Amino acid sequence: MSSTLRVRWTIAPAIAPRPFINCNRCGGVRSYRCSEKFRVNANGKRIDIWLIYRCTVCENSWNFALLERQNRRDIEPCLLAALESNDPVLVRRLAFDTLALRNRVGRIEEFPDVAVRKELLDGRPECATVLALEIRLEGTTPLRLDRLLAGELGISRSRLQAWKQRRRLTVEPDGAKAMRKPLRDRLAVRLDLAEETDCGRVLSAAACR
Structure with a gap:
């Protein structure tokens, strides 16, 4: 698995x-x-x-x-x-x-309001420890990546920043700069949750509406 x-x-x-x-x-x-x-x-x-x-x-x-x-x-x-x-x-x-x-x-x-459609590509939340997230845009938005992740995953932006500093969270392209910029099409976010006690909850939030 x-x-x-x-x-x-x-x-x-x-x-x-x-x-x-x-x-x-x-x-x-x-x-x-x-x-x-x-x-x-x-x-x-x-x-x-x-x-x-x-x-x-x-x-x-x-x-x-x-x-x-x-x-x-x-x-x-x-x-x-x-x-x-x-x-x-x-x-x-x-x-x-x-x-x-x-x-x-x-x-x-411009307005940051968005609708997020989530599509599970591979894996199961209860069996995984790493999130590989692909982001696609159907139009421009001023919404920042850190605000999107915090809202959809149910976590604080300070926690996202801590993961970033520990290299548990990576973003391609643009790395750290992408977190505080408006969303771009085809961003790839990787999040290692192996050490997090709420790993299952975060992964379930990533995959479910």
Whole structure:
């Protein structure tokens, strides 16, 4: 029986980033939330498409341009259909494109709220002493690795730091720096719990929702 428990965590941000826009109705800068709806405006063969945002205070709208003066024939039919039907998968992908949004407006608000999907790859919590954790991201998040581990494993960040100092906890890539940085895709965390009295509880928390 393997002494290593291999688990994959897939992290999905729960709240889309919000741009700060000068709201002409409120008379000041406000955060805007994604409405999860597209606006498609056709003028002859040309199409403009926006993702609509709403002021969190007064519901005033702001349009994030996706396509401008685009020839209908140049748009993939399946993409156009998804835009016209407010396809939720496409909405999510575009709403969580932090880089594109920041490039457009400069200042955005990000949220650390995430959903964690846990997948057991190999081993059993009751028989293992080592955790090999793979982290996958379904979008950018400001959530730090140490906060994620502490919350999901039910331990303190100071204990994580102690494990790090004793080399019981390793992270690749970036090592110690990764612990206090926002999560990155394809991080590999290895945790040796052989000397811990609550080894089974921690490993069970790693593998179970």
